[in-house]
Amino acid sequence: AQPGAASPVAAPMRDLQWGQLNFLHTTDTHGWHGGHLQESQYSADWGDYISFAHHLRKRADDEGRDLLLVDTGDRVEGNGLYDASDPKGKYYFDIYREQDVDIICTGNHELYQASTAEGEHRRTVPNFKSNYLASNLDYIDPKSGERIPMARRYKKFQTKNQKIDIVAFGFLFDFTGHANNTVVKKVRDTIKEEWFQQAIREKPDLFVVIGHVGVRMQEFEDIYTAIRKQNWHTPIAFFGGHAHVRDAVSFDDKAFAIASGRYMETIGWMSVDGIATKAAAENKALSGVTFKRRYIDNNLLGLYHHSGLDRDSFPTEHGRNVIKMIATARKELDLDYTYGCAPRDLWMTRSPYPSEDSIYSWLEGEVLPDVVVNEERKEKSRLAILNTGAIRFDIFKGPFTTDTTFIVSPFLSVLNYIPDVPYPVAKGVIDLLNNAGQILDAASETPDGPGPLDSRFMAIPEQFAITKSIIHERKDYSAASLEQSSEGQKPLGDDDDSSRKPALVGGYTTVDDLGEDGDDAVHSPLDFYTVPNCVQAEISFPIEGEPDTVDLVFLDFIQPWVLLALKFSGGDYGAKDVSLYKNGSFTDLMAGWIKENWKLC
Numbered sequence: 001a002q003p004g005a006a007s008p009v010a011a012p013m014r015d016l017q018w019g020q021l022n023f024l025h026t027t028d029t030h031g032w033h034g035g036h037l038q039e040s041q042y043s044a045d046w047g048d049y050i051s052f053a054h055h056l057r058k059r060a061d062d063e064g065r066d067l068l069l070v071d072t073g074d075r076v077e078g079n080g081l082y083d084a085s086d087p088k089g090k091y092y093f094d095i096y097r098e099q100d101v102d103i104i105c106t107g108n109h110e111l112y113q114a115s116t117a118e119g120e121h122r123r124t125v126p127n128f129k130s131n132y133l134a135s136n137l138d139y140i141d142p143k144s145g146e147r148i149p150m151a152r153r154y155k156k157f158q159t160k161n162q163k164i165d166i167v168a169f170g171f172l173f174d175f176t177g178h179a180n181n182t183v184v185k186k187v188r189d190t191i192k193e194e195w196f197q198q199a200i201r202e203k204p205d206l207f208v209v210i211g212h213v214g215v216r217m218q219e220f221e222d223i224y225t226a227i228r229k230q231n232w233h234t235p236i237a238f239f240g241g242h243a244h245v246r247d248a249v250s251f252d253d254k255a256f257a258i259a260s261g262r263y264m265e266t267i268g269w270m271s272v273d274g275i276a277t278k279a280a281a282e283n284k285a286l287s288g289v290t291f292k293r294r295y296i297d298n299n300l301l302g303l304y305h306h307s308g309l310d311r312d313s314f315p316t317e318h319g320r321n322v323i324k325m326i327a328t329a330r331k332e333l334d335l336d337y338t339y340g341c342a343p344r345d346l347w348m349t350r351s352p353y354p355s356e357d358s359i360y361s362w363l364e365g366e367v368l369p370d371v372v373v374n375e376e377r378k379e380k381s382r383l384a385i386l387n388t389g390a391i392r393f394d395i396f397k398g399p400f401t402t403d404t405t406f407i408v409s410p411f412l413s414v415l416n417y418i419p420d421v422p423y424p425v426a427k428g429v430i431d432l433l434n435n436a437g438q439i440l441d442a443a444s445e446t447p448d449g450p451g452p453l454d455s456r457f458m459a460i461p462e463q464f465a466i467t468k469s470i471i472h473e474r475k476d477y478s479a480a481s482l483e484q485s486s487e488g489q490k491p492l493g494d495d496d497d498s499s500r501k502p503a504l505v506g507g508y509t510t511v512d513d514l515g516e517d518g519d520d521a522v523h524s525p526l527d528f529y530t531v532p533n534c535v536q537a538e539i540s541f542p543i544e545g546e547p548d549t550v551d552l553v554f555l556d557f558i559q560p561w562v563l564l565a566l567k568f569s570g571g572d573y574g575a576k577d578v579s580l581y582k583n584g585s586f587t588d589l590m591a592g593w594i595k596e597n598w599k600l601c
């Protein structure tokens, strides 16, 4: 863990269940390779993960099993370690490449900015050579203009110990918001291509499909159906991401998918047993394929537990060196520079919106009215609209640093506006953005499904998977009470007197297609309150009555939806009517507000 990170915390644990073939899976790490410095249960870092993978690979070798590492993209944007440098990612590429990842693919965040896509193509693709898969992604060479595959489309390989023949693919969901130096081919078209049709006619022992795709999204369903059409019996292991949740889906008794969360909070574990390899044809009496999964908290005590080591024996020299690389980068980037002190916790989904503790209520009530000011138009009444997806993480009470700035708001979005919109037209926009999903979606829908203006893209990614609030009645779980009731758990740490067990730490209590025992650590549950797609502040409104016209101010990211909503509300506006409201990214404006309004700790 990084110097100054919160000390790891003990919890009752569920063990890893090993199989013939085992996987460690990261996804949506979004630059959090330094770990969560403020959260004890997720404070291990990329260097610790390197030590962990080393020990698990050794165990696999010793026992004649196999272990593969998978990463399903969105490694960038969302943490100072990636975003605070100029150019972005100055330290990230060298830190990330230190892990031996066996199968890796691209996420949408590698593609929003042309410079990020270029960095991915120039640095990460060669760093991982033939392990990098791009089944439906092309890159446009800036010099020649030539369109080439981002990386190889698929790969065939055999595992080291069990000699399992694998055909692996690496997909991205049907993402349309990419910069113009990449081309994302729709999954449903890609699976009709000749190379894919040939690849699924191979007879491997196992198909592995990794993808920056939610495990319940149509794209995985389509790939599953295509493979099953050619292979009724071959097991398929899917690794997904994008929705930022822990989840697992059983497609059938031989096809299984996991999603391993977000932000380096989770290291996913999947094990597969009963694979009938051609290399061991005499063992074909195997009773059937079984898949197991665990969601490992990125907690040092848990990593010691799963590797059977302790704080002295766990760190490898390689792991320690990477911890130092991260610490040096964090220092050079001055990530601990403090803008001010957050007076209270501000939650994205742990408190209802609107409420005193909602980050969106704070933005709407305090930040937007102060920062959405254009000196030349400051007397004008205005509506300022922010999409909730623009905010990526909670703010914890205490120092708000350079790092926190990018953790909360990593994007380069600016404030645009349309001047003098009749108020009766403008006031209808927020309701349409939040409640007329079907109408907005229909306007961009294609014959094959949702179009680029799927209104869910404005909200937080978690809401792709969680569509209703989850409020837990009982929150006072203690380690002792849960330990007795759940099979296969045992306490971390050596205190055997259950009457002295501390209350459980709040965290994931995942329910997936295999049940409720997926998380490695037993947590007390956290509430999840759904949020609207957008929130809005009314600024400089008359004390009485309504303004005749307003300036309609919004983040540039949601411009296509705002223009569409204006049409439905009776206003015919297009891109030509939109101008920049104020210089500076929303991230800079928010950080500036904090500097002025929150005292130093």
Ligand SMILES: O=c1ccn([C@@H]2O[C@H](COP(=O)(O)O)[C@@H](O)[C@H]2O)c(=O)[nH]1
Pocket: 028, 074, 108, 109, 112, 242, 243, 244, 387, 388, 389, 390, 391, 411, 412, 413, 456, 457, 458, 459, 460, 461, 557
């Ligand atoms: O400029 C941007 C880019 C993205 N967003 C929000 O992020 C999600 C996508 O996040 P994932 O991590 O890829 O799941 C997108 O739907 C937007 O809500 C943004 O607000 N601004």
